[in-house]
Amino acid sequence: MRSVFLLLTGLAGGAFLAPQAHADSASAVVGKMQPLTDGAAIYQHVCQGCHMPDGKGALGSGARFPALAGNAKLANGDYPIYVVLNGYGGMPWFSGMLTDKQVSDVVNYVRSHFGNHYTDIVKPEDVAGQRPAINPEQE
Numbered sequence: 001m002r003s004v005f006l007l008l009t010g011l012a013g014g015a016f017l018a019p020q021a022h023a024d025s026a027s028a029v030v031g032k033m034q035p036l037t038d039g040a041a042i043y044q045h046v047c048q049g050c051h052m053p054d055g056k057g058a059l060g061s062g063a064r065f066p067a068l069a070g071n072a073k074l075a076n077g078d079y080p081i082y083v084v085l086n087g088y089g090g091m092p093w094f095s096g097m098l099t100d101k102q103v104s105d106v107v108n109y110v111r112s113h114f115g116n117h118y119t120d121i122v123k124p125e126d127v128a129g130q131r132p133a134i135n136p137e138q139e
């Protein structure tokens with residue numbers, strides 16, 4: 001029992017982790033980050049892992065990822081902006097990861113794809129107006 005405890009404590013302390021790669025070898029270890037320059041790219045790299053490539057959502061492992069396809073909640077552009085910035089349910093917030101333009105791009109993409117036909121465009125200014133204030137105690 002003691003050897004199991006020592007093994008687990010060693011693992012928790014990082015004693016058995018692989019050596020760190022050197023900065024000059026980082027390009028050999030990981031590929032380049034794809035630029036998130038439009039709504040489709042942002043959806044593909046940030047959203048589709050949960051909401052699926054077809055926007056139909058998923059259910060599994062005790063989690064439910066809502067469908068974006070044909071979702072009437074997307075009719076008002078303020079709702080998806082709020083959800084992307086602040087998260088909702090099990091969805092994390094992305095206010096610290098995406099710019100106002102990226103949020104508006106992905107919201108416009110989702111609202112005009114997957115059987116959604118909402119034509120009023122969300123602008124970066126709309127996102128800025130909803131962006132949560134930064135709490136200095138959290139920095």
